[in-house]
Amino acid sequence: MDGIGNYIKRKRAELNLTQEKLALKAGVGLRFLRELEQGKSTLRMDKVNQVLQLFGQELGPVPINRNVPE
C-alpha cells in the first residue's frame, strides 16, 4: 500500500497528469517514471528527487513501516 511508487501515482492522479506529462515536467524519461511508479528499487536518487520536488517532497530517511504522508 505504501512505497514511493504508489505515492507518486497518487500525487499524479490528484493533478490529473499522464505519466508522459509528469515525466516531461520533472525532466525525466517516460520509461524512468514508469519504473518508478512500479516500485523499481534500484533507481537513482537524484532522478527520483526530480519527481518528488514537484510535490514539495524529497527523499529522506523515514522509519520503516511508517505511514506515507498525504
Next chain:
Amino acid sequence: MDGIGNYIKRKRAELNLTQEKLALKAGVGLRFLRELEQGKSTLRMDKVNQVLQLFGQELGPVPINRNVPE
C-alpha cells in the same frame, strides 16, 4: 546540517563504527559508503536503503526543509 549523508554519519558515530565496518555490516562497498556520507546525489536507492536499514530507516518522501529524525 541535514541530508542523508550527515544522517548516516551521525548514526555511525553513535555506534562507534568506522566506515569500513559499517560498509561491511550493510553489505555495500567502502567507496559507496563514503560517497553516501559525502552527499553524492546520484546513488542508487537500493544501496542507500541497505545502509538505512541498519538504523531501522528507509528512503521515503519527506517534506523539503524538514528536520531530520533523531
Next chain:
DNA sequence: CATATCTATACCCGTTTGGGTATAAAAATA
C-alpha cells in the same frame, strides 16, 4: 464496436554507477 488515450513491456546503447584497489591526507593516540 470503433477510436483514441494511457499504460506496460522489450530492445539498443551511451553513460555512470559501484566494487575493488592503491595512494595520500587527516585525525587520533602514545
Next chain:
DNA sequence: TATTTTTATACCCAAACGGGTATAGATATG
C-alpha cells in the same frame, strides 16, 4: 614527533541505469 587509525581521492572495469523508441495491452470515450 612518531605511529596508528581513519578518512579522502583517483584509477580500472564489469554491470546496470536511463533515454529513446517500438509494440502490445489496457482503459476510456463516442
